[in-house]
Amino acid sequence: MSVLQRLQADFQDYIVDLERRMAGNVVGTAKASAAQRLDIYAEAYRQRLVEALGKNFPGLAAWLGERAFDRLGVAYLDNHPSTHFSIRHFGHALSRFLATDAPYRERPALAEMAAFEWALAGAFDAADSPCLSVDDLGIIAPAQWPVMRFRLCHSVRRLDLRSNVPAIWQAIDRNETPPPPRAQKTPLAWIVWRQDLKTWFRSLAVHEAWALDAAMAGEPFAAICEGLCEWAAAEHVAAEAAGLLKRWISDGMIMQFEWSR
Amino acid sequence: MSGHQHTRPYLGFGLGLRPDHYETVLHSRPAVDWFEVLTENYLVPGGKPLHYLHSIREHYPMVMHGVSLSIGSTDPLDIAYLRRVKALAESIEAEWISDHLCWTGINGKNLHDLLPLPYTEEAIRHVVDSVSRVQDILGRQLLLENVSSYISYVDSVMTEWEFLSAVAERADCLILLDINNVYVSAFNHEFDPRSYLDQVPVERVRQFHLAGHRNLGHCIVDTHDAPVIDPVWELYAHAVRRFGEVSTMIERDDKIPPFKELLAELDHARRIASNVRAEVAA
Numbered sequence: 001m002s003v004l005q006r007l008q009a010d011f012q013d014y015i016v017d018l019e020r021r022m023a024g025n026v027v028g029t030a031k032a033s034a035a036q037r038l039d040i041y042a043e044a045y046r047q048r049l050v051e052a053l054g055k056n057f058p059g060l061a062a063w064l065g066e067r068a069f070d071r072l073g074v075a076y077l078d079n080h081p082s083t084h085f086s087i088r089h090f091g092h093a094l095s096r097f098l099a100t101d102a103p104y105r106e107r108p109a110l111a112e113m114a115a116f117e118w119a120l121a122g123a124f125d126a127a128d129s130p131c132l133s134v135d136d137l138g139i140i141a142p143a144q145w146p147v148m149r150f151r152l153c154h155s156v157r158r159l160d161l162r163s164n165v166p167a168i169w170q171a172i173d174r175n176e177t178p179p180p181p182r183a184q185k186t187p188l189a190w191i192v193w194r195q196d197l198k199t200w201f202r203s204l205a206v207h208e209a210w211a212l213d214a215a216m217a218g219e220p221f222a223a224i225c226e227g228l229c230e231w232a233a234a235e236h237v238a239a240e241a242a243g244l245l246k247r248w249i250s251d252g253m254i255m256q257f258e259w260s261r
Numbered sequence: 262m263s264g265h266q267h268t269r270p271y272l273g274f275g276l277g278l279r280p281d282h283y284e285t286v287l288h289s290r291p292a293v294d295w296f297e298v299l300t301e302n303y304l305v306p307g308g309k310p311l312h313y314l315h316s317i318r319e320h321y322p323m324v325m326h327g328v329s330l331s332i333g334s335t336d337p338l339d340i341a342y343l344r345r346v347k348a349l350a351e352s353i354e355a356e357w358i359s360d361h362l363c364w365t366g367i368n369g370k371n372l373h374d375l376l377p378l379p380y381t382e383e384a385i386r387h388v389v390d391s392v393s394r395v396q397d398i399l400g401r402q403l404l405l406e407n408v409s410s411y412i413s414y415v416d417s418v419m420t421e422w423e424f425l426s427a428v429a430e431r432a433d434c435l436i437l438l439d440i441n442n443v444y445v446s447a448f449n450h451e452f453d454p455r456s457y458l459d460q461v462p463v464e465r466v467r468q469f470h471l472a473g474h475r476n477l478g479h480c481i482v483d484t485h486d487a488p489v490i491d492p493v494w495e496l497y498a499h500a501v502r503r504f505g506e507v508s509t510m511i512e513r514d515d516k517i518p519p520f521k522e523l524l525a526e527l528d529h530a531r532r533i534a535s536n537v538r539a540e541v542a543a
Contacts, residue, residue, distance in 0.1 A: 004383050005335040007416065008367045008376075015372055027413040029451070032479040037449075040411045040480060045372055052373070082371045085329035085342050086301040090373075127306035154306065197309050 014038050015045045016081060049077050049090060056091045057117045059169040060110065063178065072104070088125075091118065109163035109181045116165050116201075119157040119192040123199045129153035129255040131195070134246055136257070144259060146222035150215045150245075151256040155194035158213065160187035166201055195252030207231035211244050221245075269467065272322055272356060274527050274534075275510035283313040285520045290320055293527065295356070297510050300327035304345050318353045324468070324508075325350055326437075329371060330360035332391050332405065333378040336367050343398045350399070357467060359404035359437045362388070362425060379414035380424040385431065392432035404467050405429065406437035409445040409474075409483035421446060422457045429465040436461065438504075439470035440497045441489065445481045458500050466504050471497060471530060472512040486515035488526055494533060501537040509534065 001009070013019035020035070028034035050073030054061040061069045076097050082090045095118060098104040099111035131153060140148065163183045171178040189209030192201040204212065207228055214224050221241065228237045248254050273294030278286070285291070296317065303314050317323075327346065331339075350358050363375040378384045396403055407425050419427075429436050438461060447454035473487030489497075489511065501507070509530050513523060 002335065002383065003381070003416065004379070004387055005367070007379060007414065008335055008364060011376060012367055012370065012372065015374075016370070025415050027415055031451070032411075032449075034412070036479060037412045040482060041374060041376065044482075045374060048373055082373060083369050084371060085339065086304060087373050088302070088305070123308075125305040125308035125310055128308070128311075155308075194308060197312055 011038075011041075015042045018042060046074055046077065049082065049087075050074060052087045052090050053077075053094070056088065056121055057094065057114055059117050059165075059172045060094075060113045062172045063113060063168060064110075072098075075101070088121075094118070107181075109165055109168075109183065112161045112163050113165040113169065115159060116161065116169060116190070116192070119159055120199055120201070123155040123157055123192045123194045126153075126155035126194060129155065131252040132249050132254050132256065134249050137242075137246065137249065140257070146220060146225075147259055148221045149218055149258045150248075150254050151258055152216055152248075153193065153253050153255045155192075155199075156216070156253050157192040158209075158216065159190045159192065160209075161190055162187045166190060166203070191253075193251070193253050200251070207240075208244055211241065212248070215248075269464075269505075269507070270356065271506050272324070272508040274531050275324075275508065276523055276527060277326075277510065277512050277514070278314075278317065278323075279513070279517055280310075280313070281517045282520045282523075283309075283317070286317055286321075287313065289520075291520060291524055293321065293524070295322040295324065295508070295510075297324050297326045297512075298353075300325045300346055300349065300358070300360075301329055303349055304342075314353065322356055323353050325353075325355045325358045326406075327358070327360040328373070328375065329365060330395070331365040331371075332360060332362065332395065333364035333376075333384065333388050334367055335364075335387070336369065338391060338394060340398065343395060347399050350401075357404055357435070358399060358401065359406055359468065361408050362405040362428060363408045375408040377408060377410035377412065377414075378424070380417035380419045380421060381414075382418070385424065385427050388428050389432040392428065392434050396432070396434065402433070402435050404435040404437040406439050406470065407442050407446075408439075409442040409449075409481075411449055411480050411482070413450055420452070420457075420460075421450075422460045426460065426462055426465070429462065434465075435467040436465045437468045437470060438466050438500065438507075439472070440500055441470065441472040441474060441493050442483060444493050444496055445474050445483050448476075448481045454496055455499055458496070458503055463504050466507055469497070469500060469504075469507050469509040470512055471509065484515060485512050488522075489529075494529070497530065498533050498537050501534050502541065506534075 007025060010022040010025060014022035022038055023034045026034035026037060050070055053073045076094055080093045095111045095114035098114050104110050163181055168178040189204040190201060211224050211228060214227055225237045225241045228240055232240045275295035275297055276293050278296040278298045303310055361375045366372045392403060443454045443457050471489045472485045473489055475482045475484045511526055
């Protein structure tokens with residue numbers, strides 16, 4: 001290990017793990033001791049990363065309150081230090097951390113809030129996609145419909161949530177009092193996506209969630225119709241599927257039809 | 262008086278582009294000569310950041326300023342990151358690309374801080390080698406900025422300005438001279454900030470930064486959350502006397518005020534530079 005490597009390892013250990021070894025490598029003065037000087041870096045590290053986490057998860061931060069969110073931020077930072085060039089990416093594992101670590105796992109809605117906000121952040125700066133318009137459906141020949149597959153826009157994210165975190169998030173976002181957390185046995189399906197520059201989210205009925213998941217998995221239109229028979233009479237499924245497709249297109253979620261793979 | 266390079270590209274007086282001001286900039290087209298954009302904020306696939314970046318670029322020249330190059334880290338360079346930086350620079354036709362003479366982490370970690378290097382021959386060799394490789398990948402000269410620091414290493418064998426100048430000369434790179442950082446480090450390490458400026462090679466300096474800071478009494482911390490203070494303006498005047506016309510911008514990253522306040526602060530920089538020019542001409 002070179003002298004520079006050793007010095008950087010000691011300095012990083014001081015900042016991240018508060019290992020005091022580094023103090024011997026630093027000049028203390030009458031103005032400030034070596035430890036006081038190093039502590040500026042150590043304190044700024046925690047403060048900066050927790051603040052960044054708060055910006056990436058504003059709903060969770062407001063919901064938990066400043067002190068509880070600070071505790072969470074430091075605990076998360078200790079377990080998942082940033083390894084990405086962008087601080088925007090800090091928090092990618094927060095939902096998993098909340099779902100698996102005590103005491104947070106006792107409140108599953110917290111992990112769901114983090115997952116929801118991470119989906120919003122992902123949709124916000126996902127790659128731009130050229131979207132189809134409903135008129136594009138008009139030029140599809142009848143024979144092409146059954147074998148037609150769909151490529152969804154890059155921003156589309158699917159979530160299944162047991163709790164009412166989207167309503168809580170929305171209230172916080174509007175500076176209103178959030179509703180009390182509620183959980184249901186069966187998760188509700190949600191989508192988050194961006195149309196032009198605006199990020200949207202909405203819940204999906206069970207049949208729509210199934211159809212969208214099938215479309216995202218690359219299933220052709222005929223297979224989607226067949227699957228929808230579970231919820232609709234056979235003679236209505238084609239119209240039902242076409243209706244869903246129309247809505248996805250007008251919401252700006254479909255970028256391309258494909259006929260071969 | 263040793264400055265006044267007429268061959269140095271000169272953009273005038275700029276500001277940092279921040280999301281709070283996207284709409285104002287786009288719709289009122291304020292009298293700013295150019296914008297500096299934070300590189301990492303635009304290394305995203307799409308959406309609002311890139312939309313505003315490209316829309317505003319249509320009206321203003323831009324330079325890129327990164328925080329994650331970590332040129333002094335003993336970790337290997339992140340080549341994938343550098344390729345993305347290069348692609349972004351090409352897409353906005355950035356006038357130049359800068360980052361900091363520092364390291365931000367090792368063993369794959371990013372502490373998202375600008376950590377100082379020891380001023381040693383070993384560190385110079387390490388940084389010079391990395392800068393050469395970065396410049397090869399980017400296909401252009403890099404600007405390195407002097408950072409604020411709160412510690413001095415026992416190992417250091419030279420001054421910060423000797424270190425900065427040696428890196429710039431030996432790696433054949435350019436300098437983004439942060440006047441506030443010189444002031445902050447001079448306070449923290451008790452040296453004369455004018456001596457620092459007087460010994461940086463004039464022809465290497467391509468850009469100036471100005472910013473506010475927070476004085477804790479025992480140390481000054483570089484916070485970019487307040488207006489530039491008078492002693493830093495005085496140091497800026499000294500820098501203009503020495504370096505001549507250098508593209509100058511004001512950084513504000515926290516407690517971001519209405520755009521017109523930053524414009525007024527930028528006008529103050531313009532006045533100082535023009536007074537110095539008049540004084541030199543007289």
